[in-house]
Amino acid sequence: MGIERRGAAIEIAHLTKVYGNGSAVLVALDDINLRVAPGEFLCIVGPSGCGKSTLLRILAGLDQQTSGRIDVAAAGWAVQNAMVFQDSGLFPWMRVASNVGFGLFTRGVPAAEQAARVEAALKLVGLIKFRDHFPHQLSGGMRQRGAIARAFVTDPAMLLMDEPFAALDAQNRAILQAELVRIWEETGKTVVYITHSIEEALLLGDRTVVMTAQPGRIKEIIDVPFPHPRNLMALSASAEFGRLKLDIWRLLENEVNRARAELER
Amino acid sequence: MSEPSEKWRERLLYLISPIGLLLLWQILVGLGFGDRRFIPTPSDIAARFWQLTLSGELAVNTLATLWRVVAGFVIGVVPAIAVGLFMAMFRPVRIFFDPLIAALFPIPKVALMPLFLLAFGFGDASKIALVATGVFFPVIVNTYAGAANIEKIYWDVSRNYGASLWVMFTRVVFFGALPMIFAGLRIAVAVAFIVLVAAEFVSTKVGIGYMIWNSWELLQVDTMFVGIVMIGLLGLVTSALLTELERKVIPWKTEER
Numbered sequence: 001m002g003i004e005r006r007g008a009a010i011e012i013a014h015l016t017k018v019y020g021n022g023s024a025v026l027v028a029l030d031d032i033n034l035r036v037a038p039g040e041f042l043c044i045v046g047p048s049g050c051g052k053s054t055l056l057r058i059l060a061g062l063d064q065q066t067s068g069r070i071d072v073a074a075a076g077w078a079v080q081n082a083m084v085f086q087d088s089g090l091f092p093w094m095r096v097a098s099n100v101g102f103g104l105f106t107r108g109v110p111a112a113e114q115a116a117r118v119e120a121a122l123k124l125v126g127l128i129k130f131r132d133h134f135p136h137q138l139s140g141g142m143r144q145r146g147a148i149a150r151a152f153v154t155d156p157a158m159l160l161m162d163e164p165f166a167a168l169d170a171q172n173r174a175i176l177q178a179e180l181v182r183i184w185e186e187t188g189k190t191v192v193y194i195t196h197s198i199e200e201a202l203l204l205g206d207r208t209v210v211m212t213a214q215p216g217r218i219k220e221i222i223d224v225p226f227p228h229p230r231n232l233m234a235l236s237a238s239a240e241f242g243r244l245k246l247d248i249w250r251l252l253e254n255e256v257n258r259a260r261a262e263l264e265r
Numbered sequence: 266m267s268e269p270s271e272k273w274r275e276r277l278l279y280l281i282s283p284i285g286l287l288l289l290w291q292i293l294v295g296l297g298f299g300d301r302r303f304i305p306t307p308s309d310i311a312a313r314f315w316q317l318t319l320s321g322e323l324a325v326n327t328l329a330t331l332w333r334v335v336a337g338f339v340i341g342v343v344p345a346i347a348v349g350l351f352m353a354m355f356r357p358v359r360i361f362f363d364p365l366i367a368a369l370f371p372i373p374k375v376a377l378m379p380l381f382l383l384a385f386g387f388g389d390a391s392k393i394a395l396v397a398t399g400v401f402f403p404v405i406v407n408t409y410a411g412a413a414n415i416e417k418i419y420w421d422v423s424r425n426y427g428a429s430l431w432v433m434f435t436r437v438v439f440f441g442a443l444p445m446i447f448a449g450l451r452i453a454v455a456v457a458f459i460v461l462v463a464a465e466f467v468s469t470k471v472g473i474g475y476m477i478w479n480s481w482e483l484l485q486v487d488t489m490f491v492g493i494v495m496i497g498l499l500g501l502v503t504s505a506l507l508t509e510l511e512r513k514v515i516p517w518k519t520e521e522r
Contacts, residue, residue: 060425061424061425062421062424062425082425085418085421089418091422092517093440094440102426103426105432106428106432134516150426
């Protein structure tokens with residue numbers, strides 16, 4: 001399938017985020033520099049507390065950086081970004097179709113167009129039969145599909161995903177990972193994907209950013225050389241996958257040990 | 266899903282305590298415990314109830330009370346919900362209203378009746394104002410609590426997906442607070458009847474409260490009890506209506522139960 005356009009280009013320069021002031025300062029992000037190419041699938045791994053979620057929230061406009069710059073070039077896209085959270089965040093009081101169409105409704109998309117786009121998005125994630133259900137009537141995996149549909153339906157230039165599958169069981173996670181990669185390959189959006197799973201980062205991403213904790217910094221950026229379209233099952237069994245996984249694991253292990261030693265000092 | 270027989274058993278259990286109490290009452294007074302002029306039996310009260318129903322007296326008083334409750338309820342609840350939601354959405358609004366609520370909530374609203382009589386006269390307006398004031402506080406406090414406790418992710422989703430303040434207000438905050446709003450409405454119904462009946466004791470010539478007080482002064486104790494029973498019935502019916510309404514508008518909560 002041909003991709004007629006590419007997602008947003010992101011340029012992050014000297015970005016810092018500091019919480020608190022005086023003696024109780026917490027440096028959540030320290031001098032983050034990062035370029036994301038249009039249409040890239042970028043994964044960010046790191047121990048908890050490394051600021052990866054904060055970085056994503058700043059990208060989403062939900063938080064403000066303390067200093068530094070973020071440029072997002074998304075010319076020709078009506079919606080710059082849409083976020084998928086670890087919890088689906090579907091409104092319990094709206095039926096699935098209204099939840100999925102929320103980002104269209106808020107932007108005043110005409111009702112007929114809304115309905116058509118929601119329909120297509122529901123088909124994409126396999127929820128068409130559940131359009132009139134409430135979220136509590138769905139399983140966790142289905143709710144997460146709904147959240148993905150809600151993001152995709154707005155046709156954002158970049159998709160920001162914060163451990164979207166972390167709360168799911170292994171099977172549902174594998175299925176949704178495969179579907180996400182398929183949808184991404186078809187749409188050419190830029191994806192920034194946060195995870196604490198090295199394996200997931202290697203399965204999904206073009207590059208993996210390894211972050212360190214306290215302060216949150218970029219330790220290394222690793223190219224993931226596996227071509228698209230990917231067969232995630234076959235990929236996870238390959239030798240090179242295992243080698244990369246071990247490399248990143250060692251990076252993180254050092255970091256976790258260093259952070260712990262610092263705490264004990 | 267419970268078996269139908271189990272359902273009936275629960276319904277029976279539900280009725281046993283009130284019916285048992287009435288029977289005990291009937292028997293004890295019938296046996297001569299207590300002076301029947303001051304303590305009528307349930308059957309006396311029922312007979313009087315029927316009499317007053319036929320004469321239309323009960324209907325006139327009930328409608329007067331009901332009108333004051335409904336009007337006061339609407340006038341008090343609508344701004345309470347709106348302001349409660351605004352308090353959760355905007356910190357300055359909360360800081361502005363917090364001390365007012367803290368100071369005014371504990372004042373027994375019946376204590377304001379003379380003030381309302383001065384302001385609105387002896388007609389319906391003073392009672393309606395009293396009911397409105399009484400229901401305002403439990404509803405605003407519950408609405409604020411409900412809206413303030415909406416999970417953070419729903420605010421995040423609203424903002425990230427481009428919701429305007431108006432959309433947040435009408436589609437997110439209001440619905441997120443709705444279960445707590447209903448909890449407030451339940452309290453408000455009880456408060457409405459409490460303050461209104463007390464007000465009707467002294468400041469009107471029509472209404473259930475007037476009926477109760479007037480019959481006490483004339484020592485028509487059975488009529489007095491009819492008034493008390495009527496208030497109980499009205500409370501029961503409004504509570505059932507609220508439950509039904511809640512089931513309609515909060516399907517995502519009520520179905521979980």
